Amino acid sequence: MAQPVPSGTATPMLEARNISKSFGSVQALTDVDFEVRPGEVMALVGDNGAGKSTLIKCLAGIYSIDEGDVFFEGEKVSISGPKDAAKLGIEVVYQDLALCDNLDVVQNMYLGREARDVIFRLKESIMESKTAQTLKSLSVTTIRSVRQPVASLSGGQRQSVAIGRAVMWNSRLVILDEPTAALGVAQTRQVLDLVKRLAAQGLAVVLISHNLHDIFEAADRITVLRLGRNAAVFDRREVSQEEVVHAITAGVPTKVAGVSQSTDQEEQE
Known part of the structure; x- marks a missing residue:
């Protein structure tokens, strides 16, 4: 099996160390490490129940962390709620997208953050211009009008808006x-x-997916969780899909005393 990728010298945009989280008697995460660097796509994979959603919600401030530390650009931070995450520049696009079908693209882009003047009137032209500029900067060309209702958009267009x-x-x-x-x-x-x-614009991107074809198409590195623990971190260019599947389904946790992935490999052989 391919060996985990060394952490390297670049300072991660976000680094989580020894993250643990439980819900009553259920231990969802145990001593999990995770990082993503500026300008890279880090895939987060694992079977159902591996702890992916729990980890992301901890980093987004939705869940409180029981144990562990989070660093943002090398500085230790406390994320006690979604507002703390937003202040750092952490944004999450959930699977349901949280879009309002009855509103247009501009209204969805500014939902809850509307630009208003001193007497609280909406600055429609400013919001429309900024929306168009943002979509253009991302090379989103399939949306014909930023005043188009979201209900009329395709799935890919809706994802682009989110x-x-x-x-x-x-x-x-x-x-x-x-x-x-x-x-x-x-x-x-x-x-x-x-x-x-x-x-490519320098953002750090975390991609959660069950589709390994998509992962190998877009990701730079791959973090594998299994049963709430780290199983492996791979460089996408140096690993096969079969090796990732093995880590997802039978990988040995990297932080269990007396157990190593090399031992697991020998047993498989």
Whole structure:
């Protein structure tokens, strides 16, 4: 099996160390390490119940961390709620996208953050201009009008709006939860190209997906969780899909005393 990738010398945009989280008697995460660097796409994979969603919600401030530390650009930070995450520049695009079908693209991009003047009137022209500028910077060309109702958009276009909203607010780390789920081939290509462009602009991107084809298309590195623990971190260019599947289904936790992945490999042989 391919060996985990060394952490390298670049300072991670976000680094989580020894993260543990339990819900009553259920231990969801145990001593999990995770990092993502500026300008890279870090895939987060694992079977159902591996702890992916719990880890992301801890980093987004939705869940409190029982144990462990989080560092942002090398500085230790405390994320006690979604507002703390947003202030750091952490934005999450969840699988349901949280878009309002009855509103247009501009209204969705500014939902809850509307620009208003001193007497609280909406600054429609400013919001429309900033929305168009953001989508253009991401090379989103399939949406014919920013005043188009979201209900009329395709799945790929809706995903583009959700990602555009995430990056419009001085975001530095974007977390994408199953962004290509239920999309067709052309729409999936559109979204994966957008993911790559985010990293090319210097953002740190976390990509959560069960689709290994998408992972190998867009990711730079791959973090594998299994049963709430670290199983491996791979360089996508130096690992096969079969090795990643093995880590997902039978990988040995990297922090269990007396157990190593090399031992596990020998047993498999």
